Structure formats: C-alpha cells, structure tokens
Amino acid sequence: MARRPVGKRIGRREDFPDGTSRKFTLRCRGESLEGFVLGFEGELFAYVNRCRHVPLPLDWVDNxxxxxxxxxxxxxxxxxxxxxxxxxxxxxxxxxxxxQKVPLKMDGGTVRAFCPEHD
Ligand code: FES
Structure with missing residues (x-):
C-alpha cells in the first residue's frame, strides 16, 4: 500500500502574519523546487518561485x-x-x-506544503 504524502513542514501558522513571505524548497519528482509562502488578508498562499515572463525567481532581496x-x-x-x-x-x-500554486495544508498549527500537480 502506498504511503500517504505528508508534505513538507514549512512553519507554524503564526510564523506568517499578513504582509510576510518566506521561501522554502520541496523535493518534487526527484528535483528541487523553490516555493514561497505568504500571509495575506488573514490567509496563507504559496506559489512556485518562478515568474511567468521568464522562468526566474521573483525576489532579488531574499524572501x-x-x-x-x-x-x-x-x-x-x-x-x-x-x-x-x-x-x-x-x-x-x-x-x-x-x-503556479503550491498546495498547503494545516496539520494542527503546522503548515505543510505539497508538490504541485503539474509543472
Ligand atoms: S517580469 Fe520578467 S522575469 Fe518576471
């Protein structure tokens, strides 16, 4: 039986108040993927750190x-x-x-990130 993916722990909910953002890495399909999580209007969102214009990271100043x-x-x-x-x-x-969205799930007070379905 296949093990259920547990996602990567990227922090606690209170680590990401509105207006904050932080990068993390995931291992997806054998490759490293950089994402970032942000707090905005009381919710958390996460995306792959790759611009849709040219595939470069969005941030020049880290995070x-x-x-x-x-x-x-x-x-x-x-x-x-x-x-x-x-x-x-x-x-x-x-x-x-x-x-590209990175799925997030709350596990108690812990935030976990999961590999996006498609590149
Ligand atoms: S706007 Fe050109 S790489 Fe993001």
Missing amino acids: QFFTEDERYLLCANHGALYEPTTGECLWGPCFGAWL
Whole structure:
C-alpha cells in the first residue's frame, strides 16, 4: 500500500502574519523546487518561485515578494505585479498568466506544503 504524502513542514501558522513571505524548497519528482509562502488578508498562499515572463525567481532581496504597500506580489526582474490570492499577473510582460500554486495544508498549527500537480 502506498504511503500517504505528508508534505513538507514549512512553519507554524503564526510564523506568517499578513504582509510576510518566506521561501522554502520541496523535493518534487526527484528535483528541487523553490516555493514561497505568504500571509495575506488573514490567509496563507504559496506559489512556485518562478515568474511567468521568464522562468526566474521573483525576489532579488531574499524572501521579499510584496510591493511596498503589501498589496501585490512583485517580480523584481521586470516589475510584473501578481495578485496574492490567485497568482494572476495583473500588470507587466506576463499579463494574464498565473503563478503556479503550491498546495498547503494545516496539520494542527503546522503548515505543510505539497508538490504541485503539474509543472
Ligand atoms: S522575469 Fe518576471 S517580469 Fe520578467
């Protein structure tokens, strides 16, 4: 019988208040995948750290994904803006594309991340 995937523990719920973001790595299909988790409007969201314009990490300053006003996610490479709740690119060269979501699950007070279904 196959073992149920347990996901990777990436922190406690209280580690991610609104306006904070932090990177983590997952091992998915034999490869390392960098993701980031963020707190926004009382909820947690996570995405693969790969812009939909050019496949580069969004952050130049480690773990800094929010715009200054903490309203959008910013790709520091060419300034694309993404919606934190959906990952949709709202402005910039990737307009209309979507960041790849990383599934999260709460396990008690622990946040666990799981490999995305597709690349
Ligand atoms: S690489 Fe993100 S906007 Fe160009």
